[in-house]
Amino acid sequence: MLPSKPVKTILALPSIILSLIFFCLITFAQAQVPFEPPTNFSTGTRPLFLGKGHGDFNADGILDLAAANKGTDNVSVLLGNTAGGFGAATNFNVGSAPESIVTADFNRDGKLDLAVANPNSNNVSVLLGNGAGSFAAAVNFGVGVSPYSVATGDFNLDGKLDLAAANGDSNNVSILLGGGNGSFSAATNFPAGSVPGVLAVADFNADGMPDLAVGNGGADQFLRGFSSHPYCRW
């Protein structure tokens, strides 16, 4: 004779309870995993940007950080240590109200350098690294009005890194061709959309030449540019 429905339910209770206990244990374990409590490291005032401002600035095999401090017109460089922490910040002056950093070897000496976009002084600061975590005084290159971000790529395929700046208040993108020694040409400006604020460099059409994507904050759109000789067309 088959057991009645209430009896079936009673018989199933142990497995249901075991399943619930197992579920709770897994959920509890997952809740414990993600991150340890954050550790704070001091920088200058109003650090607004860390995204592309990292690299191994002192060549010790450990990633370091650079922060753009909008409130103090400088960048803070924090050298990483083996414990996952960072040393005290060393600050380097740049232009006015820096908001964006890109790290690359602009003078081809094997040591990472910094380029920093300064919206209030309408220029990009280039700081050449010495490979030991320090940087030379900034050299500034003019761009459009209110550069909110800076990116790098070899847009004219000459083997020397160039710079691109998204100019939020002149609605264009400045391209500065690199000399391979840390210097850059005068800016050539290309129209963008409304209030361009972010840039991405990649080969979007797979033709071997780097392209630009520009986020236009005033128009809620992206603009994609394909580079070509001499360097850029939209």
Ligand SMILES: [Ca+2]
């Ligand atoms: Ca390092």
Ligand SMILES: [Ca+2]
């Ligand atoms: Ca360098």
Ligand SMILES: [Ca+2]
């Ligand atoms: Ca180039």
Ligand SMILES: [Ca+2]
């Ligand atoms: Ca391309």
